Amino acid sequence: MFFSSKNVNSRNNIHVKLMNSLRFLLVFLLFSPALVFSQANYDESKVPGFKLPDPLISFRQRKIRNVKQWEKTRRPELLDFFTKNMYGEIPGKLEISSFNILEQGDDAFNGKAKRRQVELTFEKGKHKIHFNILMYLPKGVEKAPLFLGYNFSGNHSVASDPHILISTAWVEDNPSLGIINNQFTEQSRGAKANRWAIEKMLDAGFGLATIYYGEVDPDKEDYSDGIQPFFYVDDQKKPADNEWGSVAVWAWGLSRAMDYLEQDQDVDAQKVIVFGHSRLGKTALWAGVNDQRFAGVISNDSGCGGAALSKREFGETIKLINTSFPHWFCKNFKNYSGNEKALPVDQHEVLAMIAPRPLYVASAEDDQWADPGGEFLSVVYASPVYKLYGVQGITQTEMPAVNQPVMGPVAYHIRSGKHDVTEFDWEQYIRWAKQYIQ
Ligand code: GCU
Secondary structure, eight states: OOOOHHHHHHHHHHHHHHHHHHHHHHHHHHHHHHHHHHHHHGGGSSSOOOOOOOBBOTTTOOBBOSSSIIIIIHHHHHHHHHEEEEEIIIEEEEEEOEEEEEEEEHHHHHHTTTEEHHHHHHHHTTTEEEEEEEEHHHHHHHEEEEEEESSOOGGGSSSSSOOOOOOOHHHOOOOTTTTTTTTHHHTTTTTTGEEEEEEEHHHOOOOEEEEGGTTTTTSSSSSSSTTTGGGGOOOOOOOOOTTTOHHHHHHHHHHHHHHHHTTTTTTTEEEEEEETHHHHHHHHHHHHHHHHOOEEEEEESSTTTTTTGGGGGGBBBBHHHHHTTSSSSGGGGGGGGGOGGGOOOOOOOHTTTTTTTEEEEEEEOGGGGGGHHHHHHHHHHHHHHHHHHTTTOOOOOOOOOOTTTOOOOEEEEESSSSSOOOOOOOHHHHHHHHHHTT
């Protein structure tokens, strides 16, 4: 048979296309959620032997004996390490340019609460961004303590309150649902109300402030949107290897929300508890570490890169998280993908940097991907730092029974059920916040 060069080229083209498709299929299969999930280790007997770094021994092997040494030497060196090698540095300073009360009312939740929707605006050069804080404040409390946390599905998803404004960022992120006033959009109003026990918070005298996380940085591997480009120098296209990933960006946004809350007459800014679920739990922890104005921190099912110990390599690992979500942490963190042994720190030291402020870590029994065992041990191994401050941590090393919270200024529970935020979780957080924050 005879082939002209054209035939050969087209055969080659077909071959190249076929190979590309196969390659695509292979990559897809290798990183498809189901496969990634099943690649993980869920067997306690296969957890590798590891030595956990002692939060009270400095990198130069000095024993840390008191709060002063912790605050002067050890905490700063840990903070520096986690900043440059994991979450990423914030490349500059940016303050709220203006804020604007878009809407308020005092008839929410059958007259129990005031509702306030505040738009924060940030401007720098040609860049401009807004994000909206939705607040519910209990009536009859002069300055309310509150929970501050991001939501995944738009402010309008947290309650079926027709007055909640739908943000354009949420509309853009959800093109199939996103035409305002279209039926689907309205269906998503209140769609995640089950994750926010707002009435329970109000009844206990707490308020809620929440923000759609995609307004601060859309959750995709795209470094041209959100707040990151505000700091690019010259023709920079993405953060440098040591600069902030999305978790640090979102944490930054919580601090800016705190800047606003400090100016709101109806809020007790000394009693703001930062809360987050899952990737937003990782965010809440990092926000709590960096911003000591937060009076307490709640991590709900935060898992890898949050409360769970990395060195256990149980469930999601550094390699898996860096592969599926390359934009969450800084590029330097990829040095530890499949290389947990080289890490001179672990996540218990993130928790330790929250001391002496109250901390609540929670897991779910069926959420093995987030390694409940590693989340619990992390709290245990952070506890010596709390002890240094004379605050009771958690000393028992065996995992508590399911649905039996260990309460104290440092609290932990594992509840039955899946990766989620439930009524049970909020009942415990509110009980704990009443005792240790309010
Ligand atoms: C994925 C990811 C987790 C993350 C979770 C979430 O499961 O692997 O690290 O916590 O998403 O944010 O829902």
